Structure formats: structure tokens, C-alpha cells
Amino acid sequence: MATPNHLHILYLRQNARTNLPQTEEEIDYAGRAQWLRAAVLGADDGLLSVASLMMGIGAIRDDVKAMILTxxxxxxxxxCSMAVGEFVSVYSQLDMEMKREKGMAENGERERERRPNPLQAAMASALAFSFGAILPLLAAAFITNHNVRLGVVVAAATLGLAASGGAGAALGGTKVVSSCGRVVVGGWMAMAITFGLTKLLGTSGLCI
Structure with a gap:
């Protein structure tokens, strides 16, 4: 998740080859691509984390209330974790950029860059996570049958992961099918491991 934006890397390489200065529109485009990619990854994280949690509690309890509350x-x-982490990360980046700009100003150099906003980044990260996490919750909220509810959670997570994989491929310029396949298979593995290990602990008498 912490890898640089593929579009931004390609742009920087092209800019280095042509030795042309970045215009404000090009810088804004790269920034928007980074924000979109972060939003996709945040929603993907929320979807998979909450779906796996629900599968884990569903392995040992069959009531819908426990699954929804979990x-x-x-x-x-x-x-909250995403918001705090993003705030700290972007604030550190802001400090470094301010120090760099101060050093450049002392040397008589000028550079126009839009400074990152830690609060805005924290809110965007929290919203993206919440947007992804709400999908499995809504999918399972009105299903009374336990086995059907588990299947619906897996199905909803699969659709959401496929959508995020496609969006990530579009932003990164990679193949959509292979990207979706990797994200979906990885999500299945995460949910299966959570379900299986929790079930094992439950049958071993370690659950309350």
C-alpha cells in the first residue's frame, strides 16, 4: 500500500527525458491520481478488514447481532486508526517540505508546490475506509439464515474487491483482469484464514 503511484513514476520519467518543466496542471493531475489511488486502497482495506472480522465471528456464533456489532x-x-496514521504521516511530510522550502529560500531558490493538508488527508482516509467497510455490513444486516449470511458477506466482499482491483488497474495502467484476480484471491485467502483460525480456536475451547 505504501508503493509510489505508478502514474506519477511514469510522468516523472517522461519529464526527466524531455527536460521540460512541470506545469501547474500536470502537478495537479499527479496529485489527483495519488489521492484517487489512496482512496481506492483505503476502501479496499475497510472492505476486507470488516468482511474478515465478520467471517471470523461468524465462524463461532450464528446470531446476526454479534456479527454486525463486530x-x-x-x-x-x-x-480512527487510518485517520491517525494518515494525519501523522502527512504532518511529517509537511514538516519536511517546509524545511526544504526554507532552505531553498535561503539559497535564493523558489518552487511553487501545494502543501499537503494533514487534516484533509486524515478525513479522506477515514471516509474511504468507512465507505469500503459499510458494504459487508449492509449486505449481512437483513439476512437471518446464518449460512446464507456468510455467503452474502463473501459475495459482497468479492464484488467490492473486484471493483477496487479494476479501479486500481485503471489508475496504475495495468491489466484489469489480472489486477482484479490478485485482489479477489488475496481477499478470499484473508477471509478464509480468519474464518478457519477462529473456528479452530472456538472448537479448542478458547472462546467465551
Whole structure:
């Protein structure tokens, strides 16, 4: 998740070859691409985290209330964690950029760059996580049959992961099918591992 934006790398390489200065429109485009990619990854993280939590609690309990409450707690905890982490990260980046700009100003150099906003980044990260996490919650909220509810959670997560994989491929310029396949298979593995290990712990008498 921390890899640089593929579009931004290609742009920087092309700019280095042509030795042309970046215009404000080009810089804004790269920035928008980074924000979109971060939003896709945040929604993907929220979707997979909450769906896996719901599958884990569903492995040992069959009541819908326990599953929904677990998923909702995961949504709140994950959104807060994402917001705090993004705020700290962007604030550190802001400090470094301000120090660099100060040094350039002392040397008589000038450079126009839009400074990152830590609060805006934190809110965007929390919203993206919450947007992804709400999908499995809504999918399972009105299903009374336990086995059907588990299947619906997996189906909803699969659709959401495929959509995020396609969006990530479009932003990164990669093949859509292979990107979707990797994201979906990885999501299946995460949900299966969470379900299986929680089931194992439950049958071993370690659950309350």
C-alpha cells in the first residue's frame, strides 16, 4: 500500500527525458491520481478488514447481532486508526517540505508546490475506509439464515474487491483482469484464514 503511484513514476520519467518543466496542471493531475489511488486502497482495506472480522465471528456464533456489532466496531476502529496514521504521516511530510522550502529560500531558490493538508488527508482516509467497510455490513444486516449470511458477506466482499482491483488497474495502467484476480484471491485467502483460525480456536475451547 505504501508503493509510489505508478502514474506519477511514469510522468516523472517522461519529464526527466524531455527536460521540460512541470506545469501547474500536470502537478495537479499527479496529485489527483495519488489521492484517487489512496482512496481506492483505503476502501479496499475497510472492505476486507470488516468482511474478515465478520467471517471470523461468524465462524463461532450464528446470531446476526454479534456479527454486525463486530463489523461495526471494526469499522470505527479501522477508520480512527487510518485517520491517525494518515494525519501523522502527512504532518511529517509537511514538516519536511517546509524545511526544504526554507532552505531553498535561503539559497535564493523558489518552487511553487501545494502543501499537503494533514487534516484533509486524515478525513479522506477515514471516509474511504468507512465507505469500503459499510458494504459487508449492509449486505449481512437483513439476512437471518446464518449460512446464507456468510455467503452474502463473501459475495459482497468479492464484488467490492473486484471493483477496487479494476479501479486500481485503471489508475496504475495495468491489466484489469489480472489486477482484479490478485485482489479477489488475496481477499478470499484473508477471509478464509480468519474464518478457519477462529473456528479452530472456538472448537479448542478458547472462546467465551
Amino acid at each position: 463489523g461495526f466496531a471494526g469499522l470505527l476502529a479501522g477508520a
